[in-house]
Amino acid sequence: MKKLMLGIIALATLPGSTLLAQNIVGIWQGTLTVNNMPYRAVFKITTTDADKLTAVMYPSIDQSGQSLPAGAITVQGSAVKIPVPGIGGNYEGKVSADGNTMTGNWTLGDQTLPLNFTRATAQTAWAIPEPPARPKPMPADADPSFEVATIKPSKPGQPGKAFRVNGREFSTINTSVSDMMVFAYGIHARQVAGGPDWLEKDKYDVLAKPDVDGQPNDKQLKSMVQKLLADRFKLTFHRDKKELSVYAIVVAKNGSKLTKSEGDGNGLPSLFFRGLGNLPARNATMADFAGVMQSAVLDKPVVDQTGLSGRFDFTLMWTPDEFQFGGLGVKPPAPSDKDTQPDLYTAFQQQLGLRLESTKAQAEVLVIDKVEKPSEN
Numbered sequence: 001m002k003k004l005m006l007g008i009i010a011l012a013t014l015p016g017s018t019l020l021a022q023n024i025v026g027i028w029q030g031t032l033t034v035n036n037m038p039y040r041a042v043f044k045i046t047t048t049d050a051d052k053l054t055a056v057m058y059p060s061i062d063q064s065g066q067s068l069p070a071g072a073i074t075v076q077g078s079a080v081k082i083p084v085p086g087i088g089g090n091y092e093g094k095v096s097a098d099g100n101t102m103t104g105n106w107t108l109g110d111q112t113l114p115l116n117f118t119r120a121t122a123q124t125a126w127a128i129p130e131p132p133a134r135p136k137p138m139p140a141d142a143d144p145s146f147e148v149a150t151i152k153p154s155k156p157g158q159p160g161k162a163f164r165v166n167g168r169e170f171s172t173i174n175t176s177v178s179d180m181m182v183f184a185y186g187i188h189a190r191q192v193a194g195g196p197d198w199l200e201k202d203k204y205d206v207l208a209k210p211d212v213d214g215q216p217n218d219k220q221l222k223s224m225v226q227k228l229l230a231d232r233f234k235l236t237f238h239r240d241k242k243e244l245s246v247y248a249i250v251v252a253k254n255g256s257k258l259t260k261s262e263g264d265g266n267g268l269p270s271l272f273f274r275g276l277g278n279l280p281a282r283n284a285t286m287a288d289f290a291g292v293m294q295s296a297v298l299d300k301p302v303v304d305q306t307g308l309s310g311r312f313d314f315t316l317m318w319t320p321d322e323f324q325f326g327g328l329g330v331k332p333p334a335p336s337d338k339d340t341q342p343d344l345y346t347a348f349q350q351q352l353g354l355r356l357e358s359t360k361a362q363a364e365v366l367v368i369d370k371v372e373k374p375s376e377n
Contacts, residue, residue, distance in 0.1 A: 023099060024045050024053070024073075024075060024080060024095060024099075024102075025045050025046060025047060025053070026045060026119050026120070027042065027043070027044050027045075027119070027120040027125050028042065028043040028044075028045065028102060028117035028118065028119055028120065029041070029042045029043075029117060029118060029120050029125070029126055030102075030115050030116050030117040030118065031115075032060075032106055032113060032115045033113070034113065038062075039059070039060040039062060039063070040060065040061050040062055040126060041057065041058060041059055041060060041061070041106075041115065042057070042058040042061060042126060042128065043055050043056075043057050043058075043070070043082065043091075043117065044056050044057075044058075044067075045073070053073040053075065054069075054070070054073070055069075055070035055073060055082060056068065056069055056070065057069075057070055057082075057084050057089075058128060059084075059087065059089075061126060061127075061128055061129060064129070064131070065128050065129035065130050065131040066131050067131065068084050068087060068313075069084075069259065069262065069313070070082050070083060070084050071083035071084065071085045071259065078094045078095045078096075078097075079092075079093075079094055080092070080093050080094070080095060080102060080104070085257075085259050085313065085314055085315060087108065087280055087315055088108060088278070088280065088314075088315030088316075088317050088351075089106060089107065089108045090106075090107045090108075091104060091105070091106050091107075091115065092104050092105055092107070093105070093115075093116075093117065099119065100118065100119045101116065101117065101118050101119070102116065102117040102118075102119075103116045104116065104117075134264065134267070135167050135168075135214070135215040136213070136214045136215065137214050137215055137217065137264070137266065137267070138210070138212055138213070138214030138215060138216045138217065138220060139212070139214065140217070140266065142212045142214075142216075142220065143220075143223070144210040144211055144212040144216060144220055144223070144224055145210065145211055145224055145227050146170070146208040146209065146210055146211070146224050146227070146228055147209055147210060147211035148208060148209050149206065149207070149208035149209075149228055149232065149377075150206070150207045150208070150377050151204050151205075151206050151232060151374045151377060152204065152205050152377075153202070153203065153204060153205075154173065154174040154175075154203035154204055154205050155174075158173075158174045158203070159174075159328075159329055159330055160173075160174060160328050160329060160330055161173060161174040161175050161179060161203075161328055161329060162174070162175075162272075163175070163183055165215070165216075165221065165268055167215055168209055168210060168213070168214070168215060168216075169207070169208075169209055170206070170207075170208045170209070170210075170221065170224070170225075171205070171206060171207045171208070172204070172205060172206040173205050174203045174204075174205065174329070175203060175204055175205075175206065176199065176200050176201065176202060176203055176204070177195075177198075177199050177200075177202070177204075177229070177233055177235070177371060178192055178195075178199050178200045179295075180206075180225055180228075180229055181229065181235075181366065182294075182295045182327075183222070183225060183295065184222045184225035184226045184229060185222070185226070185366060186222070186287070186291050187294075187301070187364065187366065188294040188295065188300065188301035188302070189295075189327070190244060190300065190301060191244070191301060191363055191364060191365050191366060192365075192366050192368065193240070193365050193366065193367045193368065194367050194368040194369075195368035195371055196371070198373070199368070199371060202373070204374065206228075208224070208228065210224060215267075215268070216268075217266050217267065217268065218268055218269065218288075221268070231375075232374045232375050233371055233372055233373070233374055233375075234370060234371060234372040234375075235368075235370070235371045236368075236369045236370045236371075237366045237367055237368050237369050238366075238367050238369060239364055239365070239366060239367070240364070240365045240367050241362050241363070241364060241365065242362070242363060242365045243360055243361070243362055243363070244300070244301055244360065244361065244362075244363045244365075245300050245358065245359075245360055246300050246301045246302065246303050246358075246359060246360065246361050246363060247293070247294075247298055247300050247301070247302045247303070247356050247357065247358055247359075248302075248303050248304075248305045248356075248357045248358075248359050248361070249286065249289070249290055249293075249302065249303070249304050249305060249306055249348075249354055249355070249356060250305050250306060250354065250355050250357060251306050251307070251308065251353065251354060251355070252348075252349050252353050252354055252355045254353060255353055256306070256308060256352070256353040256354065257314075257351065257352055257353035258308070258312040258314050258352060258353065258354075259312060259313050259314060260310060260311070260312060260313075261282065261283045261284070261310070261311040261312050261313045262313075263282060263283030263311060263313075264283065265310075265311060267283055268283070269281070269282065269283050269284040269285065269288040269311070270282040270283060270284070271284055271288060271289070271292045273296070273328075276320050276324075276325055276330065276332045277317060277318045277319055277320045277332070277341060277344075278315070278317050279292070279315065279316045279317075280314075280315045281312065281313065281314050281315065281316070282313050283311045283313070284311060284312055284313075284314075285309075285310070285311055285312075286304040286306050286308050286312075287304050289304070289312075290302040290303060290304045294327075295327050296325060296327040296328050297320070297324050297325055297327065297344075298324065298327075299323065299324075299326055300358075301363055303361060303363075306354065314351070314352060315351075316347055316348070316351055316352060317341050317347060317351065318341050318342055318343060318344045318346075318347035319335050319339040319340075319341045319342065319343060320332040320335075320344065321334070321335060321343070321344075322334050324344065344356065
């Protein structure tokens, strides 16, 4: 028995043994080189009251002091895994025997790059810039309209489309009246009935500012676009109900993998594609997520049946097929053996703990009564 105990003690003290995990609490800083450009990155690792590891990452302190929460950290001997679900990134490294350096790789999407960290001291720690100031919100009880709105035909043949908010300024690029209705009323293009052909074919760029100071919340922004459609396009419609083929988002059997957002609960969500099949989401509700999937990616309305409340940060990465992204006016290449990301349905389960199901449901339809081409600016 004595020899057995001595053997266990000796094994536990071997460098790199998986029986003893390295203490990685502290500040770790390293430089990631992307396209010959250096980006200084920092991990701040602490412990919770429950004695679990937690961390935040500063992906590039030379660009911003914005931090991102890490997911569940795994330490096994000298091996460390730190996921950063907010951007779909993952760090894997090994801590040196003296505990002062970590050598490994940073993976984001299909790109894996070397990233080595050094444990910082009070004297060597890099200064973290202040995070960007949040825009002052518009009063919650305000009922704004666009004070100034310029509507111009888009450049012919321009691919894609976008809706953007920069402080008080709202803009769209390459959007049809149908696109604006989808955005303003939270519906799918198939839920718009009637109207002339140009409702979908004619594209416009919009630049507008509200008549109330501050950044609008989601409800206020959509209300202003509704008023813009009524004022400048003379849009009127009535509502009806119709059974439609839809996609339902539901929670998978093993539960959701989503991370609760620490953003402003009344603020705007951020759902901007970094590429086809790369969707980072910040401060987004499940209704926001369903909305962007139905307006940009899928060919049917998408309904949220998860029962999940609140706002979340996550990144969804998948290999799109040629039938997706019709809402953006683009066609992805056919999947090939070189693609590293799963298909959309698999990605939903693996990355989010959700499922996408095809079903039928009663859905609201907006039936066009009247619409005109936009009035002069």
